[in-house]
Each structure stands twice: as structure tokens, then as C-alpha cells.
Amino acid sequence: MRLLTVCLVMLALTVTLGCHGKKIRPLEEREQVEVEKQPKVPKAEREAEEKVPPIKPLEPVEQEQIILQSIHFDFDKYNLTDQAIATLTRNAEILLRHPDVRIVIEGHCDERGTDEYNLALGEKRAMAARDFLVRFGIEKSRISIVSYGEERPIDPSHNEEAWARNRRAEFVIR
Amino acid sequence: MRIFPWLLVILLATAAWAQPDVRLRVTREEYAAIRIAIADSTRGLQPSLENMHGNFLNHFNWALEVTGYLEIVTMNDEDKPQAIIILHASAGAASIAYEIRLVDHPSKATIFKRRYVCATETVRSTAYVAADDVIFALTGRYGIASSQIAFVAGKKPNSHLYVINLDGSGLRRLTSLPGIVMSPAWSPSGTKLAYVSYEKGKPDLYVVDLRTLSTTRFLAFDGLNATPAWSPDGKSLAVTLSKDGNPEIYVISIDGKSMRRVTFYSGIDCSPTWAPNGLEIAFTSDRTGSPQIFITDLDGISVRRITHQGSYNTSPAWSPEGDLIAYVSRIDGRFQICTVDPFGINVNVLTEIGNNEDPAWSPDGMHIAFSSTIGGKTGIYIMKKDGSFKRLIVEGFESARNPSWTRTTGLTASQREGS
Numbered sequence: 001m002r003l004l005t006v007c008l009v010m011l012a013l014t015v016t017l018g019c020h021g022k023k024i025r026p027l028e029e030r031e032q033v034e035v036e037k038q039p040k041v042p043k044a045e046r047e048a049e050e051k052v053p054p055i056k057p058l059e060p061v062e063q064e065q066i067i068l069q070s071i072h073f074d075f076d077k078y079n080l081t082d083q084a085i086a087t088l089t090r091n092a093e094i095l096l097r098h099p100d101v102r103i104v105i106e107g108h109c110d111e112r113g114t115d116e117y118n119l120a121l122g123e124k125r126a127m128a129a130r131d132f133l134v135r136f137g138i139e140k141s142r143i144s145i146v147s148y149g150e151e152r153p154i155d156p157s158h159n160e161e162a163w164a165r166n167r168r169a170e171f172v173i174r
Numbered sequence: 175m176r177i178f179p180w181l182l183v184i185l186l187a188t189a190a191w192a193q194p195d196v197r198l199r200v201t202r203e204e205y206a207a208i209r210i211a212i213a214d215s216t217r218g219l220q221p222s223l224e225n226m227h228g229n230f231l232n233h234f235n236w237a238l239e240v241t242g243y244l245e246i247v248t249m250n251d252e253d254k255p256q257a258i259i260i261l262h263a264s265a266g267a268a269s270i271a272y273e274i275r276l277v278d279h280p281s282k283a284t285i286f287k288r289r290y291v292c293a294t295e296t297v298r299s300t301a302y303v304a305a306d307d308v309i310f311a312l313t314g315r316y317g318i319a320s321s322q323i324a325f326v327a328g329k330k331p332n333s334h335l336y337v338i339n340l341d342g343s344g345l346r347r348l349t350s351l352p353g354i355v356m357s358p359a360w361s362p363s364g365t366k367l368a369y370v371s372y373e374k375g376k377p378d379l380y381v382v383d384l385r386t387l388s389t390t391r392f393l394a395f396d397g398l399n400a401t402p403a404w405s406p407d408g409k410s411l412a413v414t415l416s417k418d419g420n421p422e423i424y425v426i427s428i429d430g431k432s433m434r435r436v437t438f439y440s441g442i443d444c445s446p447t448w449a450p451n452g453l454e455i456a457f458t459s460d461r462t463g464s465p466q467i468f469i470t471d472l473d474g475i476s477v478r479r480i481t482h483q484g485s486y487n488t489s490p491a492w493s494p495e496g497d498l499i500a501y502v503s504r505i506d507g508r509f510q511i512c513t514v515d516p517f518g519i520n521v522n523v524l525t526e527i528g529n530n531e532d533p534a535w536s537p538d539g540m541h542i543a544f545s546s547t548i549g550g551k552t553g554i555y556i557m558k559k560d561g562s563f564k565r566l567i568v569e570g571f572e573s574a575r576n577p578s579w580t581r582t583t584g585l586t587a588s589q590r591e592g593s
Contacts, residue, residue: 112509114489116356116489119356119377120444121442151330151331151356
């Protein structure tokens with residue numbers, strides 16, 4: 001009983017002091033303003049949305065077509081370029097919205113260099129992409145990786161342009 | 175005192191590489207071919223055996239010349255023959271007996287004399303055995319005529335694994351369906367091949383027994399199961415696995431009972447190749463920022479870098495004699511075959527034209543097979559270990575590559591008579 005009394009006194013004091021200082025709008029008023037800014041959605045749905053990390057509301061989830069773009073690498077490298085990070089971020093956001101989707105990341109190389117080293121290089125490229133997605137919050141168990149080395153070029157030409165296209169990690173939905 | 179154990183290790187390792195061989199060795203300094211003349215004293219063979227005799231001579235000559243360090247010359251003095259092979263054929267019922275005598279010239283001292291018997295179906299192999307005996311007597315090592323090469327061919331990713339004799343005969347396809355297949359590696363006995371196949375959708379390691387053609391999936395860990403290399407005693411395979419989160423080198427016993435990890439680095443470690451003494455492994459690693467060749471002991475403790483030129487050195491292949499490591503180096507934007515000694519000091523660039531990859535040593539340690547675009551299309555070539563005498567040996571396949579070379583087994587001493 002004593003505790004309750006103390007609390008009530010403190011609450012009264014706070015409200016009184018607050019009113020004397022800066023003028024604060026009543027709680028109900030503030031809520032109304034914020035609600036007006038948002039589209040009118042049932043409360044349950046609003047709460048569900050709030051649980052999802054910072055994602056712009058797109059079309060309804062079930063209508064979104066899942067397109068995961070490939071990322072590209074420099075010659076003999078498996079570190080992620082700025083462009084690759086931007087693409088991976090978009091891919092990660094899509095995967096977060098689709099928690100049921102499982103993927104295979106394929107690591108590929110251009111035709112230059114030895115078959116064996118390129119097999120390992122492709123593996124490292126796939127691993128780099130996977131590790132980024134995992135750090136972004138995608139469960140590791142949703143991702144498997146496979147290296148194809150230089151076995152599966154998408155452009156069979158023998159020039160810089162083709163080589164750049166072939167040095168890639170692809171994201172294939174299982 | 176602390177330096178003493180290391181000195182001992184170095185001395186022991188050096189001693190192991192330097193084979194105690196007192197026979198005549200063809201060294202780089204005396205790399206000029208040995209000139210030999212063939213004197214055929216055969217007379218009056220019945221016509222039905224003439225053809226067989228002609229075949230024998232063709233195979234015999236080819237086996238001598240394909241070594242690259244024997245040159246067949248005439249008996250004329252201006253050709254300066256250094257040795258003469260005196261060959262005499264005599265007819266049996268459906269066979270020919272050959273008496274072959276190798277004599278020094280001009281001293282006429284007999285180096286060896288031996289009898290060989292062949293029937294129609296054994297003409298080729300008998301000619302190779304006889305030639306190998308001549309080569310051994312002159313150089314201290316057998317030739318390469320009786321050898322075979324495993325390779326991969328086909329437009330990627332639809333390839334097959336093949337085996338072919340060096341003379342182009344005996345082609346066998348070992349895979350039933352086209353797919354991704356790579357890195358065939360002969361066991362030291364030449365009876366088994368380890369290779370990588372995507373038969374189950376990912377790189378797993380298979381072993382096929384050439385005698386029974388039975389294939390087993392030997393390793394199928396998560397991730398890479400790649401780049402197999404048999405230990406010199408044939409009891410273990412060094413491989414690249416990424417099961418622990420990174421491409422690393424492991425040594426696994428063939429009976430599957432033991433596995434040890436040899437490399438410990440967060441980047442790429444791959445392509446192991448054994449020192450012939452079985453104590454060390456050369457491999458490719460990007461631990462210094464670009465792929466380079468390193469040598470490690472089997473504990474992964476003592477590791478040294480042996481390539482220092484350029485920013486791309488891969489695919490090491492340790493020679494059977496231990497003196498050299500062949501590898502691929504990117505020079506001026508193209509890929510070339512080089513050799514370096516195990517101390518990383520003497521480097522030789524052996525190719526200049528096109529892209530050249532996948533070096534593999536001949537069983538005699540005198541030649542290197544490699545895949546090359548020298549002729550415009552990818553094919554398998556061989557050359558002497560100093561880069562001379564380059565010849566296309568696997569023709570008619572779409573991008574033949576990944577050679578592995580072994581001595582042909584099954585040639586028996588029964589073709590020899592006497593000593």
C-alpha cells in the first residue's frame with residue numbers, strides 16, 4: 001500500500017512539474033498525430049511489419065518475384081567489391097523477406113589460370129558471398145555453396161568483357 | 175646447439191633427394207643426344223614374318239627416339255655413333271626371336287646382350303621392353319615408350335576422363351556420362367586413378383581401379399574434395415578439402431583410417447604434390463597475397479615459399495627425382511610452364527607461346543606433359559624437362575587437358591630371355 005501511494009504521489013508530481021515547464025501535448029493527441037501519418041492498417045498487421053528490420057514496404061510478399069542478382073569479382077580475387085556489396089545487400093533484403101527460400105551460391109571463375117586453383121578460387125568467392133549474407137542475418141542453414149571453377153562460363157568468348165562476366169557468384173533458388 | 179636439429183633435417187632432406195645412383199646420368203650439361211646406330215643382321219626371314227619384323231623395328235626405333243635423349247644415326251663414321259645396337263631376328267613357328275647386342279663404339283665392347291621372343295600380338299610391347307633395356311644400359315633409367323597418360327577432354331562442362339598409351343594406342347574412356355571431371359592422378363603403381371567428378375552435383379573424389387574398372391566415391395565431404403595426389407608409397411592421398419570452412423590440404427590414408435590436416439591458413443591452399451621421399455608437400459597458397467608455391471612438412475609447421483617472381487604461380491608438380499618442381503606462372507598475361515628447384519633458386523621458363531598449364535612429370539623424370547594452346551586449340555604436349563623437343567601427343571579431342579603420366583604396368587620380363 002505504501003509503495004502504491006509513493007508511486008501515485010511521484011506521478012502527480014511529475015505531471016505537475018512537466019506542465020509547468022515545456023508544454024507537452026496529451027498522450028492521446030500525440031498518438032493520433034502519428035497514426036494519421038501512416039496508412040490506416042489494422043493493428044495486428046502494423047505490429048507484424050514493425051518486427052521486420054528496416055525494409056521499405058514493397059508490394060505484398062506473396063506477389064514479389066524473387067530475383068537474386070549475381071555479383072562479380074576482380075581477376076584472381078575473392079574479396080567483395082563495393083558493387084558486389086550493394087548487390088548482396090539487395091539480395092539479403094529479399095532473402096530476409098522470404099525466410100522459406102533456400103539458395104545455392106555458385107562460385108565461378110574466368111577461363112584464365114589453372115583449373116585446380118580456379119576451383120578453390122570459386123569456392124572462396126561463394127564463401128565470401130555466403131559469409132556476407134550470414135552477417136546480414138540470413139541463416140547459414142538456408143545457404144549451400146558449390147564451386148564450378150572455370151567449368152561453366154556464361155560467356156564463352158576469350159576477351160576482357162567475357163572474363164569479367166564469368167568471374168561471378170550466382171544465387172540459385174533451390 | 176639449437177641450430178643443430180635443423181641442420182640435420184636439411185642434410186637428411188638433401189640426402190634423400192640426391193639418389194645414390196652411380197649409373198651414367200644425362201645431366202643438363204651433357205644434354206646432347208646420345209647417337210646410336212642400329213645394325214640389322216637379319217637374313218632370310220620367311221615372307222609371313224617380314225611384316226612383323228618391320229613392325230618391331232618401327233616400334234623399337236620410336237621407343238628409342240621418343241626419349242628425346244637418344245638419336246638414331248647411320249653407321250657412317252661422319253655420324254659419329256657412340257653405340258651400336260646389333261639386332262638379329264630368327265624365325266620360330268609363329269614368333270620371332272630377337273638377339274640384341276649393345277656395343278660401345280668404337281671400342282666394340284659389349285654393354286649387354288639379351289634375347290627377346292615375340293608373337294604377332296606382343297610385337298609392340300616386346301619392342302618397347304627391348305628398347306627400354308637399351309635405354310637403361312645407356313642412361314640408367316628406363317624410357318617412356320611403355321607409358322600412358324590419363325587426361326580430361328571435352329567442351330566444359332561436358333567432359334570425360336580418358337587413358338591413352340603414349341604411342342596413341344589403347345584409348346579408353348573411363349566415365350560413362352559427360353560431366354565435370356578434373357585432376358586425374360595415377361597411383362604410383364599405375365593401377366589406380368584418383369580424380370574429381372561432379373557426378374553427384376559437387377566436386378567429390380573418386381578412385382577407379384584400372385584392372386577391374388570398379389569406381390568408388392572415396393571422399394564426399396561438404397564443399398571441395400579436390401586436387402588428389404598419391405603419396406610415393408601409394409598409401410595416402412593428399413587432397414584439398416573445404417569441409418572446415420576453407421580450402422585446406424589434408425593427407426588421408428587410402429584405408430580411410432587416418433586423416434591429418436597439413437595447412438592452416440584462412441585463404442586458399444590447394445594442389446598438393448609430394449616430394450619423392452614422402453616427407454614434404456609442395457602446394458599453392460595465396461597466403462602472401464597472390465598464389466605462390468610453398469613447401470611444407472607433413473605437420474604444417476615448417477613452411478617455405480619457393481616462387482618469388484610474378485603474382486601468379488600455381489599447379490606445382492614435384493619431379494620423380496626430386497630435383498625440380500614444375501609449375502604454371504603467369505608471365506606477361508599468359509600462362510607458362512616453369513621449373514624451380516626445391517630451394518626456390520633456379521627458375522627456368524620452358525614455354526613461350528600460347529597458354530600452357532597442368533604440368534605432369536613423365537615416369538622417368540626427364541619429360542613434362544602439359545596442356546597447351548600452342549597449336550591454336552588446347553591439346554596435350556610433352557617436352558623434355560629443359561623445354562626442348564615439344565610434341566603434340568593427344569590429338570583429335572576437344573580441349574584435352576589435365577594430363578597425368580605413369581609407366582604402363584603389365585609388361586613382364588617373360589618377353590626377355592637370358593640376360
